[in-house]
Structures are given as C-alpha cells and as structure tokens.
Amino acid sequence: MTAIRTEHLTHTYSPNTPFQKVAVEDVSIAIEEGEYVGVIGHTGSGKSTLIQHLNGLLAPTSGKVFIGEEDLWADKAKLRSFRFAVGLVFQYPEYQLFGETVYSDIAFGPTNMGLTPDEVDSRVRQAARFVGLTEEKLQKSPFELSGGQKRRVAIAGVLAMDPRVLILDEPTAGLDPKGRDKILGEIREYHQEKKNTILLVSHSMEDIAKNATMALVMNQARLFCYDRVEEVFGRGEELSRMGLAVPQVSRVFLSLAKRGIPIDPRVYTVEAARDEIIRCVKEGRQGK
Ligand SMILES: Nc1ncnc2c1ncn2[C@@H]1O[C@H](COP(=O)(O)OP(=O)(O)OP(=O)(O)O)[C@@H](O)[C@H]1O
C-alpha cells in the first residue's frame, strides 16, 4: 500500500511578486507504507517545502497530494484528520514547547484528537518511553531540561498522536554526536516496533546510511531520484556534482571499483564493507 503520493506537485512562494520563488517543481513520488525514507539535498533544494505539503501545512500551487488513496485537499473537513495521520516534527522543535509540564506538552496532540483521559495518559507514557524520558521528567517544566531532552519532548508530542507517517525535519541538528546517535537510535526502534512510515530530512549521509531504506534526493526544487539507499549512494559522482558528499565507505568503495577491483560499489555501511572485503579477498585467493 502507498502511504503518501504526490502528483506533479509544485509550490511557488510569493507568486506574482518580485519575490516569487519556485521551491518545489513537478515532484511526483509514491512512498510505500513501512519505508524509512532519508530526504537529502543541498540547502534550499526544497526539502522542507516538500514535506510541509505532506500533512497539508502548505497547499500546492499546482499538483496533488494523496494520503493513502485520499486526495488531501478534496474535502477540507478532513484536513484535520490528515494532520493527525501525518505527524511533522519541525527543525528546532524545542522552540515550540509551551506546556507547564513535560506531561501537558506531550498530551496536547492526543487531547486535541478527542481521546479519553485514560487513552491520552497511555499515549503520553508510551511516547515518553520511546524517546527515553523517565517518569520523573514528566512532571518537570520543559524549560528545566537540557537541549537534547527538550528535543525529545517535542518529538514525543508528535509520537503521542500515533501518526501513520512520521516526518522529522533535521531532528538532530545542533546536537552533539552522542545526542544525535541516541535520538536516531530511538527513532529506529520506534520504526521497528510500529512499522510505520518515516521520512527523515538530514544533511548527514552517514545518518541516512545507518537508518534509511530509501533515499529521496532533491536538487534545485526538483526530484533528482527516489530509490533504495544503496542505489542512490552508488551514484556517488552525480551526488558530488550536486554538492552532496556520499558516506565515507561509499567513497572508498566507489574509488576501488573505479580502479578495476571487483568489489560492489553500492556498499555504504562499515558492516557491509567488512563482509564485502572478506568476500573479495576470499574470491581473489580462489582465483589464484
Ligand atoms: N516562506 C518562504 N518564502 C519565500 N521563499 C521561501 C520560503 N521558505 C523557503 N523559501 C525558499 O524556497 C527554497 C526552498 O527552501 P526550503 O526551505 O524548502 O529548502 P531546504 O531544502 O529545506 O533547505 P535547508 O537544507 O536549508 O533546510 C529556498 O530558495 C528558500 O529560500
């Protein structure tokens, strides 16, 4: 089943003014349920504009967006339910915290959905558990927490709505490497347990390599490609020309393959690299 689909989606900011800017142009894409999609592209390529269409936060200038089989804009009365089905975590979401306690902040979404207090309570506790927030933190003011913990509260607020599709716009921006790995690990576990669809916008190819199954590459407002991660990283030279660095492992393997060494250039994780080197050495010995 398709989770989200766009058809010739185009978005122009400030149309018919001197500031007119086409930020997304003619993007048609179908994302299957359960995929973990890494969204990459240089600064200003249209990533944030694209994802804000997927829960109806921005309306297309032309083209369509479908959630499952339903046209997002066909019936405005349904828009609200689509916003619950597709949860969006903005870049630097901690600036949007406002609750008196961590608990009330996380409870805001599910309460708005009209769930009973008992259901809200279980949603809040489950979401807090996913992002590693202890019970004791729930009664604190979000403003007493560290940067990484604030970010977790904001992510938990979206998880508590139990969205079918979860979209995160650079959720690790500005965090140290340890905080980054921890949040990405939590999102990965959430994905494995819930089997829902995830879109993760990231500037880090290493993060995409470690987590995503599919990669969506934007280039100058257009979709460059949407394919399995190994296929996308196998196009290292084209990505480099777009100003995107491929993971270090990919770079090494692409250059080995270029020198005529019979190695699979689509390898992009350290674990797969180890296996591929062992395979290559063994076959080399047998060949002698
Ligand atoms: N509200 C706006 N009004 C006018 N132009 C905008 C607006 N928001 C974004 N843009 C422009 O649209 C283009 C795409 O921006 P967008 O934020 O979608 O890119 P991005 O890929 O998310 O970039 P980044 O990696 O820096 O977050 C850019 O040229 C940007 O300057």
Ligand SMILES: [Mg+2]
């Ligand atoms: Mg952006």
